[in-house]
Amino acid sequence: MIGILVVCHSAKAAKGIAEIASQMAGEKVKVVGVGGNEEGGIGTSTADIYAVLSELLNECESIVVIPDLGSAVLSTKAALEFLTDEQKSKVIIADAPVLEGAMMAAVEASTGSPKEKVMQVAESAHLLKKLVN
Amino acid sequence: MDNEKLDVNTTIAILERIKDIIEANKDYLTELDSAIGDADHGINMNRGFSKAIEKVRNNQYFDIGSIFKDVAMSLMSTVGGAAGPLYGTFFMRASMKLAGHKEADLTLLAQAFREGLNGVIALGKAQPGDKTMVDALIPAIDALETAAKEGSSLKDGLAKALAMAEKGMKDTIPLVAKKGRASYLGERSAGHQDPGATSSYLILKAFYEALEN
Ligand SMILES: Nc1ncnc2c1ncn2[C@@H]1O[C@H](COP(=O)(O)OP(=O)(O)OP(=O)(O)O)[C@@H](O)[C@H]1O
Numbered sequence: 001m002i003g004i005l006v007v008c009h010s011a012k013a014a015k016g017i018a019e020i021a022s023q024m025a026g027e028k029v030k031v032v033g034v035g036g037n038e039e040g041g042i043g044t045s046t047a048d049i050y051a052v053l054s055e056l057l058n059e060c061e062s063i064v065v066i067p068d069l070g071s072a073v074l075s076t077k078a079a080l081e082f083l084t085d086e087q088k089s090k091v092i093i094a095d096a097p098v099l100e101g102a103m104m105a106a107v108e109a110s111t112g113s114p115k116e117k118v119m120q121v122a123e124s125a126h127l128l129k130k131l132v133n
Numbered sequence: 134m135d136n137e138k139l140d141v142n143t144t145i146a147i148l149e150r151i152k153d154i155i156e157a158n159k160d161y162l163t164e165l166d167s168a169i170g171d172a173d174h175g176i177n178m179n180r181g182f183s184k185a186i187e188k189v190r191n192n193q194y195f196d197i198g199s200i201f202k203d204v205a206m207s208l209m210s211t212v213g214g215a216a217g218p219l220y221g222t223f224f225m226r227a228s229m230k231l232a233g234h235k236e237a238d239l240t241l242l243a244q245a246f247r248e249g250l251n252g253v254i255a256l257g258k259a260q261p262g263d264k265t266m267v268d269a270l271i272p273a274i275d276a277l278e279t280a281a282k283e284g285s286s287l288k289d290g291l292a293k294a295l296a297m298a299e300k301g302m303k304d305t306i307p308l309v310a311k312k313g314r315a316s317y318l319g320e321r322s323a324g325h326q327d328p329g330a331t332s333s334y335l336i337l338k339a340f341y342e343a344l345e346n
């Protein structure tokens with residue numbers, strides 16, 4: 001199983017995006033969202049991200065994290081510092097637009113691709129056009 | 134309180150002071166962040182340090198590294214913005230240097246702060262002049278190290294560091310932000326003081342003032 005972790009400034013956004021991407025994911029992929037500060041407001045929490053990552057690592061052999069921006073990236077990186085080296089080697093962060101990236105990652109992961117390929121495809125979502133054809 | 138060494142009690146007094154100063158400047162920091170960010174820096178920092186001091190008050194400590202570590206963990210989970218993982222990393226890296234030490238002199242404190250700063254830079258990738266907290270921290274910690282080499286007292290070293298942090302903070306005003314939320318404003322970020330550089334100055338101010346008493 002491969003995991004995709006969506007990290008957003010809003011818990012609702014993270015869970016909603018994870019839900020949208022899950023539709024494309026099939027059974028071999030688990031898409032989860034985490035976000036918001038510890039009071040449930042807008043922001044991110046290293047502790048929350050760490051908790052979700054550790055849980056996902058129990059069921060997934062690898063994880064692609066898709067953060068929105070700013071502290072979502074920094075909090076994710078800080079959370080990785082609390083993992084063991086072995087756990088850390090299973091996690092990769094994608095520099096991708098969060099919704100399109102999560103969707104494309106879910107599709108790619110469902111074909112059984114390794115996390116590096118899933119990350120690359122998620123990052124290519126930068127190029128996606130939605131108003132043509 | 135021995136002014137030449139930072140011991141457990143002094144460190145706790147410093148944290149109380151940080152909490153008070155951040156609380157007193159909560160609106161000011163948020164106002165700075167409303168000009169070039171999302172108007173939450175004061176709220177974020179106040180929440181973080183209130184939680185940190187709560188944790189520290191409820192614990193017993195035998196070395197100063199453990200205090201720094203508890204502060205780091207609190208900040209990382211409660212601040213909520215970029216300042217959380219950044220200051221969290223600062224205190225965490227510093228705590229590793231201070232682990233097992235019952236007290237720190239200026240040299241050890243300067244080393245711990247340098248480690249902390251290196252962690253902030255490794256995480257956030259900010260360069261000097263990017264209009265971030267790093268612009269206050271770099272000159273301050275350079276000054277702290279120089280003072281340590283010159284054999285200054287802890288208080289004098291912190292006074293010098295504070296003066297340089299203040300200068301670094303003010304020097305962020307004309308800069309165009311290259312990192313963090315303010316960078317989305319591009320040229321429009323110029324003409325405003327960076328909130329994170331300001332909170333860094335305030336934290337150092339608390340270190341200095343707590344030692345003065
Ligand atoms: N990459 C970075 N490196 C160093 N400092 C940074 C970086 N990004 C932001 N900062 C500092 O953090 C301060 C803002 O802190 P704050 O807690 O308000 O985070 P934020 O920008 O609201 O976070 P978010 O990314 O969640 O929007 C800035 O003024 C700046 O000094």
Ligand SMILES: [Mg+2]
Pocket residue numbers: 166170171172173174214314
């Ligand atoms: Mg902010």
